[in-house]
Amino acid sequence: MGTEPLTTSVTLRIDRALFSRLQAHLFPGDSDEHGAVIAVGVAESAAGTRLLARELFLARDGVDYVPGEFGYRALSARFVAETSNYCRVRNLGYLAVHCHGGSNQVAFSGDDLGSHERGYPALLAVTNGGPVGALVFAQNAVAGDIWTVDGRRPLKRLTVIGPHTRDLYPEPGDAPSYISPIYQRHSLLFGSAGQEILSGLKVGIVGLGGGGSLLNEWLSRLGVGHVVAIDRERLDHTNLPRVVGASRRDCAAWLQERRWSWLRRAGQRLARRKVDIARDVATRAKPDIIYERIFGDIADEHVARRLTDTDFIYLATDNIQSRLVFNALVQQYLIPGAQVGVKVLVDSLARRVANITTATRSVLPGVGGGCLVCQEVVPSDSLQEEALDDDERQAQRYVEDPEVHAPSVITLNVLSAAQAANDLMMMFTGLYDDDVKMTQHLNFVGSRQLKEFAPLAHESCIWCGTMDHAKYACGDRARLPCRQKPS
Numbered sequence: 354m355g356t357e358p359l360t361t362s363v364t365l366r367i368d369r370a371l372f373s374r375l376q377a378h379l380f381p382g383d384s385d386e387h388g389a390v391i392a393v394g395v396a397e398s399a400a401g402t403r404l405l406a407r408e409l410f411l412a413r414d415g416v417d418y419v420p421g422e423f424g425y426r427a428l429s430a431r432f433v434a435e436t437s438n439y440c441r442v443r444n445l446g447y448l449a450v451h452c453h454g455g456s457n458q459v460a461f462s463g464d465d466l467g468s469h470e471r472g473y474p475a476l477l478a479v480t481n482g483g484p485v486g487a488l489v490f491a492q493n494a495v496a497g498d499i500w501t502v503d504g505r506r507p508l509k510r511l512t513v514i515g516p517h518t519r520d521l522y523p524e525p526g527d528a529p530s531y532i533s534p535i536y537q538r539h540s541l542l543f544g545s546a547g548q549e550i551l552s553g554l555k556v557g558i559v560g561l562g563g564g565g566s567l568l569n570e571w572l573s574r575l576g577v578g579h580v581v582a583i584d585r586e587r588l589d590h591t592n593l594p595r596v597v598g599a600s601r602r603d604c605a606a607w608l609q610e611r612r613w614s615w616l617r618r619a620g621q622r623l624a625r626r627k628v629d630i631a632r633d634v635a636t637r638a639k640p641d642i643i644y645e646r647i648f649g650d651i652a653d654e655h656v657a658r659r660l661t662d663t664d665f666i667y668l669a670t671d672n673i674q675s676r677l678v679f680n681a682l683v684q685q686y687l688i689p690g691a692q693v694g695v696k697v698l699v700d701s702l703a704r705r706v707a708n709i710t711t712a713t714r715s716v717l718p719g720v721g722g723g724c725l726v727c728q729e730v731v732p733s734d735s736l737q738e739e740a741l742d743d744d745e746r747q748a749q750r751y752v753e754d755p756e757v758h759a760p761s762v763i764t765l766n767v768l769s770a771a772q773a774a775n776d777l778m779m780m781f782t783g784l785y786d787d788d789v790k791m792t793q794h795l796n797f798v799g800s801r802q803l804k805e806f807a808p809l810a811h812e813s814c815i816w817c818g819t820m821d822h823a824k825y826a827c828g829d830r831a832r833l834p835c836r837q838k839p840s
């Protein structure tokens with residue numbers, strides 16, 4: 354546990370595979386009560402505490418879930434002891450789960466709350482501060498009573514992450530608040546409820562060059578309410594043809610285009626930061642947008658941590674370390690994301706373009722969600738990254754950085770970014786069903802062929818897998834693969 358008191362809300366995130374296993378167990382159609390335990394990682398931020406579902410233990414009826422001394426049924430003492438010990442050993446929190454009848458509304462019974470008060474103070478001690486707590490489900494609702502060393506809090510909501518990413522609450526929410534009439538044509542597609550969901554989203558964009566600047570413009574026009582933009586570069590005059598919103602004045606082009614290198618360097622120092630240009634573009638599209646500009650690199654932990662409370666992350670830069678950190682954020686913190694990129698291979702002997710490929714890789718948490726390490730988009734050497742000392746790490750870093758001097762054209766960036774932008778809109782407004790396959794899209798531009806690839810998955814992956822050593826859903830309780838010292 355951190356030393357910060359938990360003064361803010363507690364939420365829970367779960368990936369759809371785990372959630373459907375849980376739902377099938379709780380609601381097999383017999384209208385009876387059933388039980389389970391979820392082991393959770395924890396992520397703390399200024400926005401509150403996120404619990405992250407990592408492992409599910411289904412209680413067998415009549416064996417692990419038995420007639421209760423006080424209430425109707427209860428988890429057996431042995432099941433509680435075994436599962437809470439599992440959580441203690443792995444430094445995870447413990448949530449006991451059961452279901453009630455009903456569909457859109459649910460609350461704990463007096464017996465439920467009484468059993469929490471009898472059991473959870475001791476369980477908190479056993480699990481080294483947990484958190485511990487309970488969830489009660491109806492078909493489309495969930496309530497939670499979460500105990501931490503700093504006090505007891507209700508669960509604000511549960512977010513199910515998948516092609517249809519959605520929130521469950523204890524009871525139906527209020528009708529959407531006022532939605533600006535400028536979004537009338539949006540509402541015809543996904544309702545004012547959809548627009549309200551978009552305005553409640555916090556989205557990270559890593560890299561505000563060609564692909565990232567397009568995403569930045571589109572997301573702000575879409576009505577996304579909060580953007581965290583990360584880029585460590587100032588505008589170079591060679592960026593002008595593809596950075597949305599950039600002008601010659603922004604890059605001090607009159608200096609950057611001089612013959613004398615000292616004038617060019619002065620121009621580079623005077624040029625505006627890409628995140629500042631992106632902020633201008635976003636606020637023109639949506640004046641009330643909350644916009645965080647970070648002039649930095651997600652390879653640095655203090656920068657990466659600014660993304661741990663986002664709802665979605667775009668990776669639009671193309672070096673190995675940022676891919677590794679992005680992938681870790683998705684898996685460790687259960688935040689869906691997408692990587693966009695363009696690769697142009699030039700045959701330098703024949704002096705011709707050999708291949709142009711644009712890629713849109715959606716990356717959802719969990720096995721088969723598109724983990725970049727399983728896809729081998731992150732070379733396996735970088736898996737040893739953490740074993741390296743700082744100097745070795747330094748030597749290995751940025752050996753491959755395809756964006757440097759690679760061919761780059763805005764029309765190619767559009768091909769990879771457009772699908773990724775649309776995916777966010779479809780996922781959060783409920784226009785995708787949960788069974789939509791989030792395949793990888795590769796566009797072989799030269800032959801005008803769009804191909805889909807099913808994501809690869811390795812059960813033993815240390816990021817997306819659920820083996821003991823995997824960092825999946827561990828949140829703050831595992832280290833991010835960032836460099837030790839800020840650059």
Ligand SMILES: [Zn+2]
Nearest residue numbers: 461462465489
């Ligand atoms: Zn109950």
Ligand SMILES: [Zn+2]
Nearest residue numbers: 724727814817
């Ligand atoms: Zn993986």
